[in-house]
Amino acid sequence: MAGMTPFFRDLSKAELHLHLEGSVEPDTWSALDPSLAAEEGRDRYRFIGFDGFLRCFKWCVERLRTAEDYAFITARLLDRLAEQNIRYAEITLSAGAVLWRNRDLDAVYAAVRGASKARPDIETRWILDAIRNFGPEPAMEVARFGAARVEDGVVAFGIGGDEERGPAHWFGEVYEFARGAGLRVNAHAGETVGPESVWAALRIGAERIGHGIRSIEDPALLRELRQRNVPLEICITSNVMTGAVESLRAHPVRKLYDAGVPIILNTDDPGIFGVTLGGEFELAAREFGFSETELREIAANGFRFAFSTASPV
């Protein structure tokens, strides 16, 4: 990767918070749909604020029309991961969005699973994500779909979308069902809403928190995360670009780490944000003074908190 120092590039890494739909690079859209102008992707990726980001993500979902489209973007994402020595990936498929678009989720999942099995050099597992602001019923549909594929690459169930308009307590039953079916569970929380959203995610049993950056506002919550060993899936550039934090300097990653909360570094939506995981490690070193030893430990966390057995070979 251009511009990335060999240490970050060569470090054996795992990516645990990575959305397939947000991994599409801007210029790929016109390859997928020749009716789109070459610059359309780049224009669409210029959004402002968190709502603008959600609209951008929705635009991506709407452009993915066929199972072949999903297979194509999965293969391309896995190429990018291999270039950065990412050995293990849990990729989130917005299954809730596939159902919302009335697409054939069976065919889409078979396509992405097939594309990931074709790359045995990266151990890939799938997290199926429901759109929390749509409420618990569509989420249960996603959980049922995942429960039937525990033996076929689905490792976890989660919720994403607008945490303000879809509080975690709506999903207690869905999480109970998912766990009972052998799925692991995580949840986006504490990204745009305060600590109470993280507490609510913990109450329904979330084993990892997507973002969770606003936990920094509540010392009791920091203690809880530390004692229960619940990691935060930190995505620094994502938080800056969606406006979840005011500025790069205001990002609490260093404070969270110093408070003893387990953290993992991730890209979230590498195509939309124009980032790589190696680049995020480099950013952590440059802007937040993480040492090489600390970054090795954070990289190891990616394997340690994986939902499936993974080894940092």
Ligand SMILES: [Zn+2]
């Ligand atoms: Zn995310």
